[in-house]
Amino acid sequence: MSVLVTGGAGYIGSHVVRLLLERGDDVVVVDSLASGDRSRIGDVPLATIDLAGDAAVAALRAVLTEHEVTAVVHLAALKQAGQSVEQPARYYRENIGGLANVFAAIDGSDVDRFVFSSSAAVYGNPDSFPVTEEMPTRPINPYGETKLAGEWLVASAGRALGINTASLRYFNVAGAGWPELGDSVPMNLLTLAIDAVHRGEQPRVFGHDFDTPDGTGVRDYVHVLDLADAHIAALDYLQRADERSTVLNVGTGTGASVLDVLTQLSESSGRELSPLLMDRRPGDPGAVIADVSRMSEKLGWRARRGLEDMVGSAWQASEQARQGAQP
Numbered sequence: 475m476s477v478l479v480t481g482g483a484g485y486i487g488s489h490v491v492r493l494l495l496e497r498g499d500d501v502v503v504v505d506s507l508a509s510g511d512r513s514r515i516g517d518v519p520l521a522t523i524d525l526a527g528d529a530a531v532a533a534l535r536a537v538l539t540e541h542e543v544t545a546v547v548h549l550a551a552l553k554q555a556g557q558s559v560e561q562p563a564r565y566y567r568e569n570i571g572g573l574a575n576v577f578a579a580i581d582g583s584d585v586d587r588f589v590f591s592s593s594a595a596v597y598g599n600p601d602s603f604p605v606t607e608e609m610p611t612r613p614i615n616p617y618g619e620t621k622l623a624g625e626w627l628v629a630s631a632g633r634a635l636g637i638n639t640a641s642l643r644y645f646n647v648a649g650a651g652w653p654e655l656g657d658s659v660p661m662n663l664l665t666l667a668i669d670a671v672h673r674g675e676q677p678r679v680f681g682h683d684f685d686t687p688d689g690t691g692v693r694d695y696v697h698v699l700d701l702a703d704a705h706i707a708a709l710d711y712l713q714r715a716d717e718r719s720t721v722l723n724v725g726t727g728t729g730a731s732v733l734d735v736l737t738q739l740s741e742s743s744g745r746e747l748s749p750l751l752m753d754r755r756p757g758d759p760g761a762v763i764a765d766v767s768r769m770s771e772k773l774g775w776r777a778r779r780g781l782e783d784m785v786g787s788a789w790q791a792s793e794q795a796r797q798g799a800q801p
């Protein structure tokens with residue numbers, strides 16, 4: 475019996491893989507290596523498959539049989555919201571087409587549990603916070619749409635195939651559980667700010683007149699190791715769950731502002747920062763904070779790590795990556 479992690483060679487997936495191994499589970503990874511890296515998973519069995527490709531179903535079926543897979547954690551996806559606006563068909567093909575292929579392969583297999591990487595992007599710009607799972611889902615870009623449609627497919631396929639499923643709506647993921655597993659692509663506030671510091675530039679702050687304590691945007695940052703641990707808790711929950719499908723917010727239930735993050739970055743890096751204050755970006759909400767009571771009530775899970783750990787570990791990982799990249 476083993477756990478299949480799709481996208482396991484990526485940022486979040488490699489943390490999930492490591493925690494599964496630490497508790498003694500057998501793990502197999504499927505990844506196209508489009509953005510993932512083999513070195514993140516050591517000698518864990520890897521099948522290099524493009525899940526959105528024509529040959530995916532047969533190739534994945536062979537993996538499920540060979541490794542006697544009974545549980546799947548599906549993280550493989552494209553994740554750049556801005557890019558999804560430019561290339562919506564590509565995002566639907568990869569994120570929804572790939573997911574449909576995974577369920578086509580699972581049909582008739584021994585898989586009985588399925589955890590899906592969803593996102594707070596399904597909420598779009600929520601009217602108020604904390605954001606509960608019951609609040610309206612109104613994604614504002616194709617990426618968020620594919621996560622919402624993905625949740626629907628997961629629930630429907632779970633019912634049809636007799637599989638217990640959970641969709642985890644991640645809030646803002648940050649940090650590194652191990653220095654070699656940092657988020658290497660500068661795409662969110664923290665990774666962009668770290669990148670700016672390394673290039674000798676000042677981080678930019680979009681919006682400083684929100685209705686928040688310091689005027690800058692507030693988000694719910696969750697440590698990637700806590701998030702990985704939430705996948706393990708979800709797999710265990712699905713084994714005992716008396717419901718076929720569930721959606722769960724994964725955050726801390728507390729917010730940090732852009733300036734809080736940058737102040738922490740200044741402390742963690744030992745660099746003085748003078749952030750550049752810019753106008754708001756259209757559509758950006760002031761504060762988005764998760765209601766995390768469902769995770770704690772159903773799974774007995776809550777995040778344990780705070781901003782200092784997230785920012786400090788992300789900085790350390792970026793330093794290590796830079797040293798590794800030097801000739």
Ligand SMILES: NC(=O)c1ccc[n+]([C@@H]2O[C@H](COP(=O)([O-])OP(=O)(O)OC[C@H]3O[C@@H](n4cnc5c(N)ncnc54)[C@H](O)[C@@H]3O)[C@@H](O)[C@H]2O)c1
Pocket residue numbers: 480481482483484485486487504505506507508509510511523524525526527548549550551552553568572591592593594644645646647
């Ligand atoms: N990082 C975040 O802040 C965040 C927030 C919310 C949700 N998510 C979701 O979490 C998941 C993992 O994100 P991540 O940050 O680790 O990204 P990542 O890019 O580091 O990892 C994604 C992995 O999936 C693989 N992959 C992509 N397309 C594939 C395909 N067609 N077939 C097989 N493998 C494929 C990539 O090679 C990569 O290893 C994604 O589903 C993403 O949408 C991430």
